Amino acid sequence: MPGKKKGPQIGSGGNRRRGLEGKGPTPPAEMRKGHVKQRAAQAKARRAHGRPQQRGKSPSELVVGRNSVVEALREGVPANAFYVQQFIDNDERVREAVRYAGERGGIRLVEAPKPELDRMTNGLNHQGVVLQIPPYEYAHPEDLAAAAFDEGEDPLIVALDGVTDPRNLGAVVRSTSAFGGHGVVVPERRAAGMTAGAWKTSAGTAARTPVARATNLTRALEGYQKAGLTVIGLAADGEVELQDVAALDGPLVVVIGSEGKGLSRLVGETCDLRVRIPMPGGAESLNAGVAAGIVLYEASRRRS
Numbered sequence: 696m697p698g699k700k701k702g703p704q705i706g707s708g709g710n711r712r713r714g715l716e717g718k719g720p721t722p723p724a725e726m727r728k729g730h731v732k733q734r735a736a737q738a739k740a741r742r743a744h745g746r747p748q749q750r751g752k753s754p755s756e757l758v759v760g761r762n763s764v765v766e767a768l769r770e771g772v773p774a775n776a777f778y779v780q781q782f783i784d785n786d787e788r789v790r791e792a793v794r795y796a797g798e799r800g801g802i803r804l805v806e807a808p809k810p811e812l813d814r815m816t817n818g819l820n821h822q823g824v825v826l827q828i829p830p831y832e833y834a835h836p837e838d839l840a841a842a843a844f845d846e847g848e849d850p851l852i853v854a855l856d857g858v859t860d861p862r863n864l865g866a867v868v869r870s871t872s873a874f875g876g877h878g879v880v881v882p883e884r885r886a887a888g889m890t891a892g893a894w895k896t897s898a899g900t901a902a903r904t905p906v907a908r909a910t911n912l913t914r915a916l917e918g919y920q921k922a923g924l925t926v927i928g929l930a931a932d933g934e935v936e937l938q939d940v941a942a943l944d945g946p947l948v949v950v951i952g953s954e955g956k957g958l959s960r961l962v963g964e965t966c967d968l969r970v971r972i973p974m975p976g977g978a979e980s981l982n983a984g985v986a987a988g989i990v991l992y993e994a995s996r997r998r999s
Contacts, residue, residue: 866984
């Protein structure tokens with residue numbers, strides 16, 4: 696043909712053939728960079744070598760007043776020191792508090808003058824007794840999913856968005872523990888933390904159900920999604936009813952908003968699915984503890 700050159704042609708040197716070759720089998724999850732299972736393996740290795748994980752801590756908290764102190768000690772709220780005013784009237788409540796503190800063990804009993812207790816409590820009406828709650832050690836959000844994968848289980852995690860009442864947090868921790876969940880995530884700012892009130896409402900389950908604190912809840916949820924977890928948000932106007940959600944028996948994060956405002960815009964947009972709980976009685980909303988219990992029960996039922 697006219698215009699066609701004859702003679703040896705310049706080839707690709709085999710590059711085109713090599714470009715068509717596959718990259719081999721997909722590596723296991725434990726070898727994929729950034730995957731939760733890889734982080735779980737790394738965390739397990741760190742624990743085996745005695746290297747502690749980086750976690751956040753809350754400040755110490757004081758419980759003041761005779762009734763409050765007795766109730767906290769009775770409900771098993773962690774404490775590391777119990778301050779009693781010198782020359783205090785030794786009434787029944789004071790004796791009860793001293794007895795509980797002695798029975799618990801590990802709580803320092805300190806006798807202090809009234810001016811010292813006034814200074815510690817910033818002048819609150821402490822009634823001569825002050826209980827010091829140690830800082831709560833929060834997990835990292837990744838720890839919750841990693842621990843579940845480490846046990847060969849699909850993660851079941853609850854995240855709270857804008858829940859500011861510690862009693863609601865305690866109730867959610869209690870429900871999470873009851874239905875086999877792997878932990879609760881709360882934002883670092885503008886959210887309830889693990890205070891004495893949360894401990895009391897959890898009825899002791901906070902000792903075995905971790906609470907993680909996220910610097911940015913939206914990014915934490917995106918991290919869960921990249922790790923293969925489905926993120927569902929509870930909303931009164933959700934597109935799907937709870938009983939129709941197929942993802943409940945797999946790796947799951949349940950996001951619950953505040954009772955008044957519901958999910959924040961960014962968190963709602965991040966969710967894979969917005970789910971509503973059918974309420975034939977016509978209630979507008981449920982508090983976080985009740986909503987968590989309903990969804991966790993359904994997830995636990997599907998997994999059994």
